[in-house]
Amino acid sequence: MPHFYRHISKLFISIILITSCADKKKEIDITKVNLELKISRLDKELFAQDETMQIKIPMLSQQYGEFFSRYTEDMLNLGAIGDPALPNAYKQFVYDTDISKVAKDVTEEYHDFSIETQSLTSAFKRYSVLFPNRTIPEIVTIISGFTYKIAATEKTLAIGLDMYLGANYPYYASVQFPAYRKTTFERKNIVSDALTGWVTTEFLKPDSSNSMIDEIIYEGKILYLLDLLLPGTNDETKIGYSAEQLKWCKDNEMAMWGHFVNEKLLFSQIKGDYFKYVNEGPFTPGFDRASPARTGNWLGWQIVRMYMDNNPKVSAIDLMNNKDAQGILNASNYKPKK
Numbered sequence: 001m002p003h004f005y006r007h008i009s010k011l012f013i014s015i016i017l018i019t020s021c022a023d024k025k026k027e028i029d030i031t032k033v034n035l036e037l038k039i040s041r042l043d044k045e046l047f048a049q050d051e052t053m054q055i056k057i058p059m060l061s062q063q064y065g066e067f068f069s070r071y072t073e074d075m076l077n078l079g080a081i082g083d084p085a086l087p088n089a090y091k092q093f094v095y096d097t098d099i100s101k102v103a104k105d106v107t108e109e110y111h112d113f114s115i116e117t118q119s120l121t122s123a124f125k126r127y128s129v130l131f132p133n134r135t136i137p138e139i140v141t142i143i144s145g146f147t148y149k150i151a152a153t154e155k156t157l158a159i160g161l162d163m164y165l166g167a168n169y170p171y172y173a174s175v176q177f178p179a180y181r182k183t184t185f186e187r188k189n190i191v192s193d194a195l196t197g198w199v200t201t202e203f204l205k206p207d208s209s210n211s212m213i214d215e216i217i218y219e220g221k222i223l224y225l226l227d228l229l230l231p232g233t234n235d236e237t238k239i240g241y242s243a244e245q246l247k248w249c250k251d252n253e254m255a256m257w258g259h260f261v262n263e264k265l266l267f268s269q270i271k272g273d274y275f276k277y278v279n280e281g282p283f284t285p286g287f288d289r290a291s292p293a294r295t296g297n298w299l300g301w302q303i304v305r306m307y308m309d310n311n312p313k314v315s316a317i318d319l320m321n322n323k324d325a326q327g328i329l330n331a332s333n334y335k336p337k338k
Contacts, residue, residue: 150197216300245292
């Protein structure tokens with residue numbers, strides 16, 4: 001990804017009944033939070049046939065500022081803002097037979113974005129309560145040309161709606177996305193993916209993170225923030241699993257933990273030793289093929305949940321500022337469920 005983008009993870013994003021104390025901890029009062037989340041539909045504006053590109057490009061550049069430059073130059077690779085050839089490059093993009101069909105399908109599917117708007121607004125209200133000094137982004141929906149689900153700059157969170165047209169959308173086959181990725185290209189994943197993308201850029205992985213425990217605790221923190229921001233969203237949506245994959249993790253929690261402990265993986269600083277447990281893929285190599293990928297991240301999530309349950313005075317800010325992954329593990333008193 002180009003160097004000017006804020007770091008963002010690839011995104012391939014059952015409500016658990018826990019103690020009443022933990023449930024109360026997740027109830028964030030947003031009734032008095034005054035926040036109108038700005039959501040702009042660049043996808044609609046760009047593909048509306050109302051102006052020539054010579055007129056439209058300067059208008060959009062002025063309206064969207066730095067983000068439009070990044071979108072133009074680095075996401076679509078159409079050339080620099082101000083290049084005399086840019087209007088023609090945009091015209092070729094917008095009127096391309098395949099791209100224009102995709103844009104039409106996006107418009108039909110997302111003519112009403114109100115449900116996502118409401119969910120994102122509520123989530124960012126909770127975010128503003130938890131992290132009052134953090135930036136609330138402007139949301140921009142885009143046609144990414146099948147390159148980005150979520151992307152972020154300093155003040156903007158972009159959602160590539162062409163990446164959320166359903167697993168069976170015909171054009172995904174022509175792009176040859178692997179099957180395990182296509183299962184995440186569903187509308188229901190937009191909000192959780194967007195929030196994962198934003199908090200991942202706001203809370204970067206520490207430079208000192210070089211062991212498996214560092215990796216899975218960091219990912220567990222991000223997923224725990226989704227617990228706080230999306231209290232009504234099921235776990236499989238937050239982590240990007242199917243219901244069957246989530247059940248596999250629960251059924252095999254003790255066996256997975258035992259494997260990591262017995263193989264001395266948790267504190268290994270050799271990424272090749274543990275990469276397969278935190279990486280994307282159709283399943284976790286070494287486990288059976290019914291397993292999901294990123295099983296280490298799921299375990300990290302359970303550890304962070306237990307840590308927060310057992311340390312009720314720890315705030316979300318405290319959690320994200322704590323870089324001591326081993327200390328979090330120790331203070332969690334984590335014990336895998338049988």
